[in-house]
Amino acid sequence: MVFNSLHFVAFFFVVYGVYRLLPHKGQNWLLLVGSYYFYASWDWRFLGLLVASTIVDYSSGRLLNRFNDHRRRTLVLIASLTFNLAMLGFFKYFNFFADNLQVVLAVIGWRPDMFTLKVLLPIGISFYTFITMSYVIDVYRRQIDPTRSLLDFAVFVAYFPHLVAGPILRASVLLPQIASPRSASAAQVAEGLWLILWGYFKKMFVADNLAQVVNQVFASGGLPSGLAIVLGTVAFAFQIYGDFSGYTDIARGTSKLLGIELNVNFRFPYFVRTPQEFWAHWHISLSDWLRDYLFLPISYALSRRLDGVRWLGQGDEFWIYSGATIITMLLGGLWHGAAWTFVLWGAYQGLLLVIFRYAAGDRRKRRRRGSLTQWTFQWKDLPAVLLMFSLTCYGWLIFRAESWSQIVLLTGRLFTSFSPSWEVLANVGLPLLVYAGPLLVIHVAEARRGDLNAVPAWPRLARYAVYGAIVYAIVLFGDFEGSEFIYFQF
Amino acid sequence: MGIRTVVQSKAALLCAVMVIQFGLFETGLRLKGGTEAAPEFQRLFTPDSTLGYRLKAGASARLKTADFDTRITINAAGVRDREVGPKAPGERRIVVLGDSLVMAVQVPVEETFTARLERLLNGSARPPSTYRVINAGVQGYGPVEEYLFHRDVTSALRPDIVILGLYAGNDAVEAANAGFRLRGGENRGEPDRPGALDRFTQWRRRMIRRSLVLQVARLRITTLFDRFGWRPEIDPPLRTYLHDAPPGIDTGLAVTRDVVSRLAALTSSQDARLVLLLLPARFQVDDEDYARLKAIVARSGQTLERDRATERFKAALAGLDVPVLDALPPLREASRQSRVFMESTAHFTPYGHEVMARIVAGFLLDSGMTGGQDR
Numbered sequence: 001m002v003f004n005s006l007h008f009v010a011f012f013f014v015v016y017g018v019y020r021l022l023p024h025k026g027q028n029w030l031l032l033v034g035s036y037y038f039y040a041s042w043d044w045r046f047l048g049l050l051v052a053s054t055i056v057d058y059s060s061g062r063l064l065n066r067f068n069d070h071r072r073r074t075l076v077l078i079a080s081l082t083f084n085l086a087m088l089g090f091f092k093y094f095n096f097f098a099d100n101l102q103v104v105l106a107v108i109g110w111r112p113d114m115f116t117l118k119v120l121l122p123i124g125i126s127f128y129t130f131i132t133m134s135y136v137i138d139v140y141r142r143q144i145d146p147t148r149s150l151l152d153f154a155v156f157v158a159y160f161p162h163l164v165a166g167p168i169l170r171a172s173v174l175l176p177q178i179a180s181p182r183s184a185s186a187a188q189v190a191e192g193l194w195l196i197l198w199g200y201f202k203k204m205f206v207a208d209n210l211a212q213v214v215n216q217v218f219a220s221g222g223l224p225s226g227l228a229i230v231l232g233t234v235a236f237a238f239q240i241y242g243d244f245s246g247y248t249d250i251a252r253g254t255s256k257l258l259g260i261e262l263n264v265n266f267r268f269p270y271f272v273r274t275p276q277e278f279w280a281h282w283h284i285s286l287s288d289w290l291r292d293y294l295f296l297p298i299s300y301a302l303s304r305r306l307d308g309v310r311w312l313g314q315g316d317e318f319w320i321y322s323g324a325t326i327i328t329m330l331l332g333g334l335w336h337g338a339a340w341t342f343v344l345w346g347a348y349q350g351l352l353l354v355i356f357r358y359a360a361g362d363r364r365k366r367r368r369r370g371s372l373t374q375w376t377f378q379w380k381d382l383p384a385v386l387l388m389f390s391l392t393c394y395g396w397l398i399f400r401a402e403s404w405s406q407i408v409l410l411t412g413r414l415f416t417s418f419s420p421s422w423e424v425l426a427n428v429g430l431p432l433l434v435y436a437g438p439l440l441v442i443h444v445a446e447a448r449r450g451d452l453n454a455v456p457a458w459p460r461l462a463r464y465a466v467y468g469a470i471v472y473a474i475v476l477f478g479d480f481e482g483s484e485f486i487y488f489q490f
Numbered sequence: 491m492g493i494r495t496v497v498q499s500k501a502a503l504l505c506a507v508m509v510i511q512f513g514l515f516e517t518g519l520r521l522k523g524g525t526e527a528a529p530e531f532q533r534l535f536t537p538d539s540t541l542g543y544r545l546k547a548g549a550s551a552r553l554k555t556a557d558f559d560t561r562i563t564i565n566a567a568g569v570r571d572r573e574v575g576p577k578a579p580g581e582r583r584i585v586v587l588g589d590s591l592v593m594a595v596q597v598p599v600e601e602t603f604t605a606r607l608e609r610l611l612n613g614s615a616r617p618p619s620t621y622r623v624i625n626a627g628v629q630g631y632g633p634v635e636e637y638l639f640h641r642d643v644t645s646a647l648r649p650d651i652v653i654l655g656l657y658a659g660n661d662a663v664e665a666a667n668a669g670f671r672l673r674g675g676e677n678r679g680e681p682d683r684p685g686a687l688d689r690f691t692q693w694r695r696r697m698i699r700r701s702l703v704l705q706v707a708r709l710r711i712t713t714l715f716d717r718f719g720w721r722p723e724i725d726p727p728l729r730t731y732l733h734d735a736p737p738g739i740d741t742g743l744a745v746t747r748d749v750v751s752r753l754a755a756l757t758s759s760q761d762a763r764l765v766l767l768l769l770p771a772r773f774q775v776d777d778e779d780y781a782r783l784k785a786i787v788a789r790s791g792q793t794l795e796r797d798r799a800t801e802r803f804k805a806a807l808a809g810l811d812v813p814v815l816d817a818l819p820p821l822r823e824a825s826r827q828s829r830v831f832m833e834s835t836a837h838f839t840p841y842g843h844e845v846m847a848r849i850v851a852g853f854l855l856d857s858g859m860t861g862g863q864d865r
Contacts, residue, residue, distance in 0.1 A: 006714050460500070464507045471508070472515050474707050480713040 590654030592627025632664025
């Protein structure tokens with residue numbers, strides 16, 4: 001049941017209608033049943049995994065609360081993490097590792113009769129395992145108290161707006177909202193409706209239409225010109241942004257109607273100047289998760305081993321940051337999918353982060369502008385923004401390519417067969433302009449004010465003109481075939 | 491200002507904005523062209539008090555889509571064909587009546603099956619005999635309009651043979667809807683006042699036909715409902731194929747029989763012969779299309795029977811002493827080699843036209859209707 005289906009619309013109308021009539025506990029039961037139905041509509045067999053994950057991590061939280069000695073608490077944490085990682089590893093990475101092990105063994109001349117399993121990837125498993133792991137780790141670190149209510153915890157894990165593609169919410173954000181009586185205010189409803197409309201626009205008008213252009217350029221076996229690769233990659237940048245941020249907007253919008261606030265997950269990620277800013281604006285909940293549960297622990301571990309070292313003229317801070325960043329981004333790349341192209345993409349992102357941190361030096365620190373919520377786009381930053389966007393786009397080329405050989409082929413053709421032509425401009429450039437242009441215009445206006453919800457605050461006539469144009473754009477040019485969201489596969 | 495007034499003024503402003511935007515999108519889509527609702531294409535037609543509309547003599551338009559790019563020119567006689575001069579000695583004329591499948595705006599006029607038929611017949615004609623095949627197909631016509639069009643327009647061309655192309659897909663539905671035109675023209679004693687709901691439906695359909703925005707919106711809604719497995723009503727072109735066809739289908743078949751009787755009488759009075767050409771729908775030939783539509787119809791709890799419409803037409807037209815050529819079997823056979831129908835529209839491909847021309851030529855020559863003037 002994807003968000004862009006009539007099935008979901010009907011489902012949400014029923015849930016919302018009944019939700020408004022129920023008391024707090026009834027609302028939570030409804031959210032749980034509705035969320036399980038939502039998840040089971042893909043494949044009911046995987047509902048067991050979701051329930052198992054819920055029970056194991058709820059119990060882990062309770063045990064961590066009961067035990068005081070460090071050893072027993074650590075054992076509980078390890079047991080919980082092992083369960084979650086084993087589940088994720090088996091369903092997502094079993095065949096990947098089995099295939100690669102076979103290749104490695106073949107190199108040394110051993111050809112064992114390995115096997116691969118027809119393992120189906122349970123939808124959303126990467127998201128809900130991260131959610132439950134963060135809960136157990138936070139309880140272990142005593143950053144939050146474990147919930148006593150299994151119902152509340154089950155709703156926290158399965159809550160349908162964020163279940164299959166995030167945002168990856170922390171228990172500290174969502175559990176208190178689930179545990180408290182709630183009702184949506186008029187402002188929440190208005191904002192929620194706008195987010196839903198905007199999300200559908202991003203998905204059905206921008207992403208799904210650009211997908212057709214991108215698929216042509218990245219078709220395996222094709223030999224696109226350099227210009228087609230550039231435009232196709234830019235189109236993919238807007239496709240994946242429209243797809244994923246559109247999903248998040250619909251998730252946040254529906255959740256607002258239910259009176260529950262979800263975190264902002266994207267904040268104008270293509271208007272940033274550095275990779276550091278990019279990861280603070282792109283898939284923010286994943287970036288935060290990677291920072292708190294991978295980067296920082298790895299940094300601490302490395303700092304204990306590398307304290308005081310000086311290699312190649314660089315001090316320990318450089319090696320600690322670089323090591324932790326590269327490892328984190330490699331794992332972040334692998335999180336996106338069991339393929340070496342994603343690992344390479346992670347490595348590329350890690351290198352960019354390291355290079356920019358040390359190349360920019362003090363200049364970067366001087367230009368830092370306050371917190372994320374105070375951030376605004378300024379025209380004087382345009383050259384830096386365009387440079388960063390170009391680097392981001394090359395990352396998307398790696399991400400979108402179907403194999404390493406395609407990355408090499410496309411990269412080579414960028415420099416050897418640029419071959420500009422009107423045909424490419426008409427077939428790739430024009431659709432890019434038509435489908436990404438309106439999104440860009442609105443985003444520039446919003447980013448100038450640093451306000452993700454600038455449109456609802458515009459003068460009434462301008463606001464209504466945008467609402468109307470979005471409705472017409474979706475109805476007349478949107479994709480109604482119900483194509484899935486890209487991040488569902490992750 | 492009260493809350494109600496505020497809400498009303500906001501709603502009014504939103505409506506006004508959306509109406510203006512409707513106009514802008516409508517204009518933009520029309521200027522973009524590429525559809526039959528584009529102004530350039532619509533200029534091919536002119537209102538007609540008897541037929542509703544007809545082709546405008548001397549009009550010309552270009553129809554360009556992703557799949558084809560054709561120039562359509564209407565001759566002085568009001569059909570999509572080259573000019574028809576006075577009938578020469580030894581010339582035998584064949585008028586082919588029909589709808590969009592015959593008019594065939596998707597291919598150049600020289601590639602239509604009527605033009606190919608003419609070349610095939612002339613290739614086998616014994617000099618000084620010649621054949622002139624006139625494409626009298628008109629987009630959107632049903633059997634009633636086709637008969638009236640021949641009565642008022644093409645009968646003046648003095649054909650020796652009239653071929654009435656009946657499209658099994660939607661001709662029964664269209665005949666049922668247009669039956670009143672027969673009474674309006676020849677039977678004025680019977681009043682024809684559709685009910686309020688019918689009038690609304692007709693108005694709604696007229697509006698949708700005229701507006702590109704509404705056409706696209708209808709398509710989107712249908713797609714959405716299709717995917718949800720909910721279809722409020724079966725599309726008209728499929729109704730004649732249903733196991734339990736709605737009552738309107740029997741009415742349409744009866745009207746078609748009436749039309750054929752009238753046309754047979756008219757052609758006979760002009761010493762011409764009438765042939766009925768049964769044209770199948772695409773899914774009758776294309777297995778993939780059939781599977782798709784069958785599934786859609788099944789979701790509505792009904793059963794799509796692949797050849798039922800053809801059988802219904804044959805049964806309805808039995809006993810009229812008019813030869814019937816069923817193009818389904820040879821088209822089905824030919825489709826094993828290549829596509830006879832286009833993918834984007836349910837009209838013939840150039841290969842489909844070639845096959846159709848061979849089918850009709852073979853029938854005319856084998857049946858001796860050409861008058862033994864052939865080699």
